[in-house]
Amino acid sequence: MPRFDLPLDELREYRPVVAEPEDFDTFWAETIAEARLAGGHPSLVAVDSGLSEVEVFDVTFPGFGGEPVKAWFMVPRGRAGRLPTVVEYNGYGGGRGFPHERLAWVTAGYAYLFMDTRGQGSVWGSGGETADPHGSGPAVPGFTTRGIESPAEYYYRRVYTDAVRAVDAVRQFDRVDPERVAVCGGSQGGGIAIAVAGLVPDLVGAMPEVPFLSHFARAVGQTENDPYYELVRYLAVHRDSESRVFETLSYFDGVNFAKRATCPALYSVGLLDPVCPPSTVFASFNQYGGEAEIEVYPFNEHEGGGGHHWRRQAAWLNGILSREARRE
Numbered sequence: 001m002p003r004f005d006l007p008l009d010e011l012r013e014y015r016p017v018v019a020e021p022e023d024f025d026t027f028w029a030e031t032i033a034e035a036r037l038a039g040g041h042p043s044l045v046a047v048d049s050g051l052s053e054v055e056v057f058d059v060t061f062p063g064f065g066g067e068p069v070k071a072w073f074m075v076p077r078g079r080a081g082r083l084p085t086v087v088e089y090n091g092y093g094g095g096r097g098f099p100h101e102r103l104a105w106v107t108a109g110y111a112y113l114f115m116d117t118r119g120q121g122s123v124w125g126s127g128g129e130t131a132d133p134h135g136s137g138p139a140v141p142g143f144t145t146r147g148i149e150s151p152a153e154y155y156y157r158r159v160y161t162d163a164v165r166a167v168d169a170v171r172q173f174d175r176v177d178p179e180r181v182a183v184c185g186g187s188q189g190g191g192i193a194i195a196v197a198g199l200v201p202d203l204v205g206a207m208p209e210v211p212f213l214s215h216f217a218r219a220v221g222q223t224e225n226d227p228y229y230e231l232v233r234y235l236a237v238h239r240d241s242e243s244r245v246f247e248t249l250s251y252f253d254g255v256n257f258a259k260r261a262t263c264p265a266l267y268s269v270g271l272l273d274p275v276c277p278p279s280t281v282f283a284s285f286n287q288y289g290g291e292a293e294i295e296v297y298p299f300n301e302h303e304g305g306g307g308h309h310w311r312r313q314a315a316w317l318n319g320i321l322s323r324e325a326r327r328e
Contacts, residue, residue: 003271005222008296011282018215018255018283019246025260027151027251028199035161038066042169044073049099053077054106056099059113061169063162070116070129071166072099074106075175082177084204084321085111087166089185089192092143092212092227095121095128108314111176115166117188118158119143132158138238142230149244151251156213160195160252167200180204180324182263182317187276187302188212188227190267191254194284197265198257205320206265207313208284210304212276214254215283217246225275258284265292266316268309270300 006014021027040062049056055075063069075083086105090096096116105112120143121128132155136146147153163183171178183193183200184207191213197206212227219228220235231249235242250256265288269281285294295312297305305312 004274005271005278008271008298011278013286014279014282015286016215016218016255016283018217018253019250020253020256021151021247021250024251024256031157031161032164032199035062035064035066035165036168038062040066042172044173047099051100051103054099054103059169061165063118063165064158067118067133067158068130069118069162069166070096071169072096072102072114073112073170073173074099074102075111076106076109079109083109083111083175084180084317085113085170085176085182086317087113087115087163087170087181087183087196089115089163089166089183089189089196090117090120091186092188093120093123094125095130097126097128101126104310104314111170111173113166113170115163118162119155134158138234140230140233140237142227144227144230145234148231148234148241148248151248154248154252156252160192160199163192163196164199167196167203180321182207182320184208184313186210186304194254194261194265195252195257197261197263198259198289201262203263204324205263205317206261207267207317208254208265209268209309210270210273210276210302211254211267211281211284213252214258214276215280216249216253218283219277219280222277222279223274228275254284255287258288260289262290264290264320266313267292267294268297268304268312269294270297270302270304272299272301273304275302 042061119132190208190211
C-alpha cells in the first residue's frame with residue numbers, strides 16, 4: 001500500500017475542526033446515568049479453561065439498559081491482593097473467543113477483562129456470545145449504519161455504554177485495584193478505548209491502537225475499505241441523509257472524546273493503514289486532553305506494530321504505574 005495520506009510532519013500538526021453537538025456532554029451523562037440506574041450486578045463464574053497458571057472467570061455484567069454483556073476475567077494464579085487491571089475492547093466483527101487466546105496481560109501480572117462486543121463475533125476469530133436486542137432502521141450490512149438516523153438509536157451508543165459499564169463492573173471485583181484500571185484495544189477496540197477515556201475521568205491510562213471511529217468526516221471518502229466504507233454505501237443510496245448521518249456521528253467521534261480525556265495515553269498508527277487512515281488517528285491524538293504519546297509504524301498498514309507494540313505498551317504501562325506509586 002503506497003502512502004496516501006498527509007506527510008508525517010503535517011500529520012503531527014493536524015488538528016481539524018470536528019463537529020461537536022452542543023449537548024454532547026449532556027447526551028453522554030444522561031446515557032451513562034440511565035445505564036447505571038438500570039441496575040444489575042456483575043457475575044463471575046469460575047471455569048476450567050485448561051490454563052494451570054491462570055484463574056479464569058466467565059463474566060456477565062449489565063451494559064446499556066442493564067442488558068447482559070459477556071466478558072472473560074483472568075488473574076494470575078497465586079497472586080494475592082488487588083492488582084492493576086487492563087480492560088480490553090475488541091476489533092470490528094470479532095467476539096470474546098476463548099480465554100487462551102488472550103494471555104499477554106494476565107501473564108504479565110495484571111488482572112484482565114476482555115469484553116465481548118454486542119451483536120458481533122461472527123466475522124473472524126472464535127465467536128461472540130452477546131446479543132444486541134435492538135432493531136434497526138435502514139442499514140447496510142455491518143454495524144456502522146445501524147440506527148444511524150438518530151444518536152439515541154445508534155449502535156455505538158450501546159457499545160460505548162457497555163464499555164463504560166465494563167469498567168464499572170471490574171472495579172467491583174475483589175482482585176482488582178479500582179484506582180489502577182487501564183483500557184486498551186485495537187481498531188474498533190481502540191476507538192472504544194478513546195471513548196471510555198473521555199467518559200471515565202479516573203483511569204490510570206488508555207492504549208488505543210490504530211483506532212477506528214475518529215474524524216468521520218475525513219474517513220468517509222478517504223478510504224474505500226470497511227468499516228468506514230459502509231457509510232459511503234449507505235449515503236450513496238440515501239442521498240438526502242448526509243447532514244443527518246454526520247450529525248449522528250458527531251456524538252460518537254473519537255476526536256470529541258479525546259478532547260475530554262485526562263488520563264495518560266499511548267496511541268499507535270500505521271502510516272500505510274488503508275482502514276483507519278493516519279490523519280484520522282492523528283486528529284484524535286493531537287487533540288487529546290491528557291499527556292499522550294504516539295508510536296508511529298512507517299511501513300505498516302492496519303496491523304500497526306503487532307507484537308512489537310504490545311512490548312511497547314507493557315513497558316509504558318509499567319512506567320505509568322511506577323510513577324503513580326512514587327507519587328503516593
